[in-house]
Amino acid sequence: MYELHFAVPMAGAVFCTLNTRHDSNMVSILLKHSEAKIIFVDHQLLDIARGALDLLEKTGTKPPMVVLISESDGSSPTGSSSSSYEYESLLANGHSGFEIRQPESEWDPISVNYTSGTTSSPKGVVYSHRGAYLNTLATLFLHGIGTMPVYLWTVPMFHCNGWCLTWGMAAQGGTNVCLRKVTPKDIFDRIDQHKVTHMAGAPTVLSMIVNSEVRDRKILPHKVEIMTGGAPPPPQIFFKMEELGFGVSQLYGLTETYGPGTYCSWKPEWDSLPLDERLKMKARQGVQHLGLEDVDIKDPVTMESVPADGKTIGEIMFRGNTVMSGYLKDLKATEDAFSGGWFRSGDLAVKHSDGYIEVKDRAKDIVITGGENVCTLEVETVLYNHPAILEAAVVGRPDDFWGQTPCAFVKLKEGFDVDAQDIIKFCQDHLPHYMAPKTVVFEDLPRNSTGKVQKFILREKAKALPL
Amino acid sequence: MYELHFAVPMAGAVFCTLNTRHDSNMVSILLKHSEAKIIFVDHQLLDIARGALDLLEKTGTKPPMVVLISESDGSSPTGSSSSSYEYESLLANGHSGFEIRQPESEWDPISVNYTSGTTSSPKGVVYSHRGAYLNTLATLFLHGIGTMPVYLWTVPMFHCNGWCLTWGMAAQGGTNVCLRKVTPKDIFDRIDQHKVTHMAGAPTVLSMIVNSEVRDRKILPHKVEIMTGGAPPPPQIFFKMEELGFGVSQLYGLTETYGPGTYCSWKPEWDSLPLDERLKMKARQGVQHLGLEDVDIKDPVTMESVPADGKTIGEIMFRGNTVMSGYLKDLKATEDAFSGGWFRSGDLAVKHSDGYIEVKDRAKDIVITGGENVCTLEVETVLYNHPAILEAAVVGRPDDFWGQTPCAFVKLKEGFDVDAQDIIKFCQDHLPHYMAPKTVVFEDLPRNSTGKVQKFILREKAKALPL
Structure with a gap:
């Protein structure tokens, strides 16, 4: 490949x-x-x-x-x-x-990437030579990849052409280290064997690493830079990774933005913040990379930019060379995606006073309970703080009275045993009551091949729960 | 500025x-x-x-x-x-x-840079937004500039817009350290004070540093990466710089290529070569950067590529986005520069078997003596090996019998005293006899503001020498 x-x-x-x-x-x-x-x-x-x-x-x-x-x-x-x-x-x-x-024109297509299908039937996202070139360079910059890197492929190359780093490794004279299967032991072994300098992965890869058996781990030969994206990771995971010797940064993007579009560019002065504040900084999706013309958070109806107050929620919108040419043979979906002159991500976020954006939720993942919006990501962050919880995802469960109520799907760490009431109580202690789950289901989370939790499956399950 | x-x-x-x-x-x-x-x-x-x-x-x-x-x-x-x-x-x-x-179009002009005038009357080189953007990113890559660099401006910003790093520093959140006057003491002081990470300069800046008074020097806070270009530096200077704690790389380009166009990308396996071989590798102008479509060495008449044999001399030619739009209000000069579909640099070079190019001379600086071509750069490299010589430049002196003979202009290091005969003998010991200077003149070399030796002045002087 x-x-x-x-x-x-x-x-x-x-x-x-x-x-x-x-x-x-x-x-x-x-x-x-x-x-x-x-x-x-x-x-x-x-x-x-x-x-x-x-x-x-x-x-x-x-x-x-x-x-x-x-x-x-x-x-x-x-x-x-x-x-x-x-x-x-x-x-x-x-x-x-x-x-x-x-290519006759730099706008000629170079590749088609079918979306991972978390939303609807797969769409063929068309990349141009021009966009691929620019996103390749931009991704090298945001990941800080200099000459002759050693790259471990824990991101599949079939996902946004490996976030464009397939081409990026060639541009920088890199070494590609590939895995047939992504396991913590394989990851640590290859890092040790090939002196891996950079890697990337969905939060599930990070979760796999921090929850690995001690016997599968190895002391890293040097700091290994890992870029995570695809879904906002629970903040705690950053520092657990750093304890193991990884440097973790976060990016945000979609298949439609050639993978990486924004990244949380770290400022040295943040190093001296208290842990809580550093976690908050790390968890932001940041600023646009050098290849994009514009990223903005806008009211999806009026197309007005939201104020940079860290509170007002809007839709993340993109504009520039590294936004897809369109969906293959689907003019309607293409027009919808670009209506208003910007590419509409479908993700909800706020803009902080320093211009950094922070994803709050997928537009369709928001739970509306008694007229209040619940960002499921915020509830999940609290759940990940619970010492017994390995993985968690929150969706809306239909409710005759409230419209919806938050429903948590939870996988416990091995050897732990808590009940739904414990978890609900824990959330009530850390969140406004209306945001705390009313239901907790214990089971493995369904994920697609790129590690994203398939919330549409969970929503179906929540809908089917007995009253 | x-x-x-x-x-x-x-x-x-x-x-x-x-x-x-x-x-x-x-x-x-x-x-x-x-x-x-x-x-x-x-x-x-x-x-x-x-x-x-x-x-x-x-x-x-x-x-x-x-x-x-x-x-x-x-x-x-x-x-x-x-x-x-x-x-x-x-x-x-x-x-x-x-x-x-x-800009309405990305091809709209962003700047005009008048050439330094080593060849003829200054020409206004037009840069486009598109070219400037791409050369900025490419220069960051070739210089290995990551986020938040501290850059010391020993390259004037009026030269190719500071090799495009004016914009590059903003792109990477850099700190700009400026100097009213470039002196060795100021350079060492600013590096120490601001923890400079990167700088660049013509070989004359490097020469100034290695020949500085010990009392003006400071221990560097870390390795300072310095990119040199504008003229091929004497090879010895690289390792003298490295002894002082600098990492030196070479690039090659012209005002017409937005500054940097090729660079000597260093391969780790070269570290273990004997000093002589490493010097040879360091002195090459290398390969095209990530922003250029093509660099080639071609026969200027037939436009055929020269073989990659390290011997056959041809003209360096460029093609791509980071080549100028043209000379302002000078269609004739623009057409001449692009005749054959490539930008003609006027510089002569060979291509080595690994694809790296090596500049031999300016087309017009070649001395033709008794029908033999003498690369003045090769003679100058030998002269710089002489322990008493601080600076040297070779031009052709008109001669009734030979057509031209090589004439060396030399500045001695302080406290040294050698005569012309010593220097001619030294060259004859290290070069074919016809390449050794027949005349040696002791004096300071005339340089333009970017540190290039003004050979047209020396040619006039050589012409005016008494028989």
């Missing part, structure tokens, strides 16, 4: 990465929607690809050519079709004098 | 910096050529500006409005005209609600 980030655009084609956790049905839908001409399939995922191709044939769609990526020992899985090619053999037969096909 | 790098473009105007060492006559020529509407004058340079304005009036040209930058204590020089404004008062009367005037 890393090599194809260069080969495909250099051949004049558009690159579409697919999430490795999709099933055959989803893959067939995306192959058809993207009109893929060639599919490159890792040997571990051949069955899913085969299933997808079968589905395409059944619906009368011409399936793409298949290029199989064999195991590194060169052995092919049994039963590979005679109509397919093998990646390394294909390379060996290539023309070394092939002339790179430059 | 730093503030005006932002204020002028944000007011929708084009910024033209003038060399502070120009005389009234040159300033009047440039004011007229650039059609300046306002001139901002530092109080130290008021007399020169007044002279220029007088000259303009004499030729019937309407002089620009004058804004005087007073001493920091607010006192105005006596006799300031009533028709002029004072900078700080003007600011105090400004509208805080002024809306930034964005």
Whole structure:
């Protein structure tokens, strides 16, 4: 997948990465929607690809050519079709004098990224050469990546083209360290073995690291810079990570902004703040990066900027070169996303007096109870402060009287045993009463492949709870 | 001048910096050529500006409005005209609600930089917003400038807009440390006082530092990264600088490439090379930066790329966003500079097998003696190896028999006394005989304000030498 980030655009084609956790049905839908001409399939995922191709044939769609990526020992899985090619053999037969096909316009598409599907059916987000170039440079800056970094891939490359650091590693002469499976032991082992300098990941990766078994950990060879994004992490996690030797920064963005769009640029004077204040600073999503023209928090109806008071909630909106060209073959969704001349993120935030933004919630994740808005993120932050809680997510549960009430889904740390009442009480002690959950459900949280909690599943579950 | 790098473009105007060492006559020529509407004058340079304005009036040209930058204590020089404004008062009367005037197109001009005049009459090099943005980011990368650097201005801001780091310091939240006069003592004092992290300068600045009095030096608070360019420095100077605690890198470019265009990106494996080899590596001008599309060494007639053999000399040519838009009001010079579809630097170089380029000479600085090409840079490198020589420059001296012969202008270190014959013998021991100077002249080298040796003056002197 890393090599194809260069080969495909250099051949004049558009690159579409697919999430490795999709099933055959989803893959067939995306192959058809993207009109893929060639599919490159890792040997571990051949069955899913085969299933997808079968589905395409059944619906009368011409399936793409298949290029199989064999195991590194060169052995092919049994039963590979005679109509397919093998990646390394294909390379060996290539023309070394092939002339790179430059895009005719810098606005030509370089890639299509299907959104992770937390909101609705996947949409194909189109990236341009121009946007990808600029977001690559901007992401290198915001992550402080100098020459010859060693990068551990705990962010999937199929997610916003690896937050554009696929191209970024090449730009800076970096070393790419890849993992078949992301486990705490693998993370610590690779850092130790390859002297990893930078990595990134959703908060779930950070959570995995701080909750790892001591026997799986290793002393880091130096400070490892880790950039987190995709969802606001519980503030406490920053300092637990720092205790282990990581430097953690936060960014914010969406597939539609090529991944990173804003980042919490740290000011040295904040080092001397009390822990609580530092946590608050760390938890902010910050300021726009060097590649973006504008980020603003606006009233979604009037399009007026909210005051920089740290209180007034508005929608985060983007403008600039590193905002998608549009959704593939979906003019309606594209127009909706850009209505008013800005890209509407669907995320709610406030702007602080120093210009730093802080995400409060997804617009659709807000719980409205008795006419009051509850930012589920704030409730989750309190829940993560509870010593027994490993993971937590809050959604609205329909209620005849209140409209909705906050409902917490909670996974406890191993060896801990508390009941719903304890947790509700804990929240009431730390929040206005109306914000505290009325219901607590104990179970593992459903997450998508990029680590985001799938709140639409939890909302369905909350709806189905017995009265 | 730093503030005006932002204020002028944000007011929708084009910024033209003038060399502070120009005389009234040159300033009047440039004011007229650039059609300046306002001139901002530092109080130290008021007399020169007044002279220029007088000259303009004499030729019937309407002089620009004058804004005087007073001493920091607010006192105005006596006799300031009533028709002029004072900078700080003007600011105090400004509208805080002024809306930034964005360029209509990103290709709109942001600045005009008059070339330093080593070749012919100054030309107005036009920079675009797009090019300036990209070269700013590229220069930050090649210099390894992270967030919140402390930058010492030993490169004048009137030279390629400070190699674009005027804007770069703002992009990275940097601190600007400025000097009224560049002396070794001031350099060491400011580094110590402000904990300078980065600086840059022509080789003459490096030479000034390594030849400084011990009493003027200070132990550096940390490694200070210094980027040198403008002319290839004598290789020895790199390691003398490193002994003093500086990290030195080399870049190459011209006013027409917004300053930096290539840089000698250092590879860790070169650290273990023998000193001689490391010197050779350090002295190369390297590879194109992240903002340029292409740098190549080409035969100036056929436009064919030279082989990457480290031997075949060709002309350095550039292509990309960070090449000037053209010369102001000089279509002929612009067409000549871009003939063949590439920007022709006029500099001669070879390309090594690893793609790194190495400058051999200015096309017009080559000495042709008995039909042989002599790269004056190679002769100068040998001269700098002589223990008694502080500075050296070689030009061609007209000769009835040979056409030209190499003529060395040399400044000795204090307390040394050698004669011409010693120096010629030293060169003959280290070079093919035809390359060794036939004449040695002892005197200070004429330099322009950016530290470049003015070879056109030396050529005149060599021509005028008695037989």
